[in-house]
Amino acid sequence: MTRPANSFLRTLVTCCLLSCAVTTSMAQEINTQKIRPLDWSMLGDGPGNDELAAVCTSVMAHSQNGMGNAWLEQIAKTKRVDGLLDFGHAEKHIRPTAASSRTLALALRLGQYLADKAGAKASEIEKLLPLVVRSLAKDHKVNGGLGDKAWGDQWQSAMWAAQTAQLAWIIWDRLKTDDHKLVVAMLAHEADRFLKKAPPTSNANSANDTKGEENAWNASCVMTASTMLINHPHEQAWSECAIVYYLNAVATPQDVNSKLVVDAKPLSERLVGYCITADYAVGNHGAYPHPGYTASSYLDTRMLFFSALAGVQPPEAILYNATPIYRMFVDHQWTAPPYMKPGGSIYNDDGSIYWPTKKEKERAGRYYKWFTQDVLAATYGFDAACSTKATHWAKLHGQVMIDVFNGKPTPIKLDSYSKNAFFKNALSCYLICTLHVNQHLAPIRALAADKPVAPVTTKSNGKRVFFTGHSFFIAGGYMAKKVDLIAKAAGKEKHELVGWHMSGGRSGAVDKWWEKGADQEPRKSVAAGKVDILTVCTYWMKKGSEQEMSIRNFVELMQENNPEGLIYVISTKPYSDGPYKGGWDARTKAELAKLYGWIDETRRFANNKNALVDKINKSYGKEVIREVPLYYGQALMRAQIIDGKVPGVKKQSELYSDAAGHVSELGQRLNAYTVFAAIYGESPVGLHVPEWEKSSDTVLHAQDLSLQKAAWAAVQAVPVTRKRRR
DSSP states (O other): OOOOHHHHHHHHHHHHHHHHSOOSOHHHHHHHOEEOOOOGGGGTTOOTTOHHHHHHHHHHHHHOTTHHHHHHHHHHTSEEETTEEEOOSSHHHHHHHHHHHHHHHHHHHHTOOOHHHHTSOHHHHHHHHHHHHHHHHHTBGGGTOSSSOOBOSSTTHHHHHHHHHHHHHHTGGGSOHHHHHHHHHHHHHHHHTTTTSOOOOOGGGGGTSOOHHHHHHHHHHHHHHHHHEETOTTHHHHHHHHHHHHHHHHOOGGGTTOOOEETTEEGGGTOSOOSSOTTSOOOBTTBSSOHHHHHHTSOOHHHHHHHHHHTOOOOGGGGTTHHHHHHHHHHOOBOTTTSSTTOBOSBOTTSOBOOOSSTTGGGGGOHHHHHHHHHHHHHHTTTTTOSSOHHHHHHHHHHHHHHHHTTOOOSSOOOOSSTTHHHHHHHHHHHHHHHHHTTOSOOOOBOOSSOOBOOOOOOOOOOEEEEEEOHHHHGGGHHHHHHHHHHHHTTOTTOEEEEEEEOOSTTTTHHHHHHTOTTSTTHHHHHTTOOSEEEEEOSOOOTTOHHHHHHHHHHHHHHHHOTTOEEEEEEOOOSTTTTOOSOGGGOOHHHHHHHHTBOSSSEEEOOHHHHHHHHHHHHHTSOOEEEEEHHHHHHHHHHHHHTTOSTTOOOGGGGBSSSSOOBOHHHHHHHHHHHHHHHHOSOOTTOOOTTTOOTTOHHHHHHHHHHHHHHHHHHHOEEEOOOOOO
């Protein structure tokens, strides 16, 4: 690896010049310093009916038992020095006090503190919070300290300074002027430490001792200073410095020489090295991959909501690599061996966490970490490429915590760094959800060196669909009816079934529907602009055939009357199993791969319909037609059945109702999930369709998850053109 030392050196020099260009004395800065006020009115009337906020509220209600009383007891036994509280100078003294005090202040401000559960009156907490701020800030070395030894300029002290400053920010209007000066001096001193210091990187040692988490908490301190201290002489330098530290916290080997522009500069100009491996995971304490430290190396939840409340746009660096890191948790397969049995992805369907290494397995129970990244992924949309969406995981992991608090059996025992960790993180997520619902979270591009991900966009609330096709696709109208049910389960309130038509025979009748005339369906509805999606299905289609011309005619008609509309060409499976004999259950995985064009988990060979789709789209200069590989979902499902991985299903033949290839009820559900995923571009994984899945039937639920995953994988599989033999 070649490190971009010269490029980074220029960035570091820039930070130094920005910080040294000011001649005003620090004392004068502190005396006149103002802060950006936090606009709590942004929270409106709360999160409304937001489902993730509801999970947060439930977690908070169950996790604050005795929290207030424990805090008061800690304050009561703390040594007093000149009327102030001397908490000590090490991590075990400062960090838990600053973090728990900030959490209580925020809970009181948001009305989420429950005195009957927390064990202390709100007024008792509120009375002591200013004293805690004053004591913590005064005990910093820049302010003279308390007792025998002050804290500051040490490992983690930037984190503690940020926690204390954020606590002060929440109750700023209740602090005295002298308190303000102490807080500003403490925060500015700690933030300034990093202006002339390059962030540490672990590079090849990232699988053993990452520096990612350390860079992340130092970045949070510097960003707190730049966001909180308005018009401070070092504000611009701090802002740049925070970007540098955030990026170096999550950089991978493939990022180091990247020219991708993040926050107005090429990535390579700000990187010293990297702290995360090429697989988007980190190691620590000799354990790799370490899911806990990976989660701690990215996503600064508190600076996301403090920035919003202060009206400041967060840098893109704060979400850099969030997309591939989160996808690692959901989809990356850790093979056993070398990793611990049974192998697989870190997120499991039953809500448990697969821990790939022997060390620190108990930390799999830190569900507040998994829940927090789930909520942020769902909110900011960096779960776009995941096989299962973040909302599903957030609800699942939230429910695990709630079940534990209620004494119900769960797949894993909870674990935490501190007793307040579950409440603290649920509270932060609640605030994020509330700001999102009230439209006060600024969009941030979630970038990665390999592929930039667009900001969150509002998902479609429903499309107007007309289904046509042959019996493999729509016999008895099953496709239209089942997609309608799935759309309702997904909250697509405006999904509309305009109509459906079926014609038997291998032509699929796409030409017949055109030939029936302009006053007949589906031409009539398409011409009237009443259709957003028209499915067409043809078994045989040669170049220049009537079927191809009819598809082209429907594309033209759609574009004339609804330029945003799309034609979906459905690719169904071969009749029976093509050249293979012996029935459905005789197929091997190798035969399925050859028959259906399977390459790997993310790619498939293209078919003749893909070529037509590409040609038509190119002629219009935009996407006007898509191909849906219905057959591919069946191939993936059959491979899982062969491996015995589909609950309640033992034979491939259970997907079909006859020897030709018409699908059974099981196959109909699979096909419908595939078409829904194609139409809406959303994963169906985790959806509950009450009409065919009883909540108490765990086998059917697990079976449906298998169908949903196969459907989503089929839609996402990239069609690859076969190389012709010469």
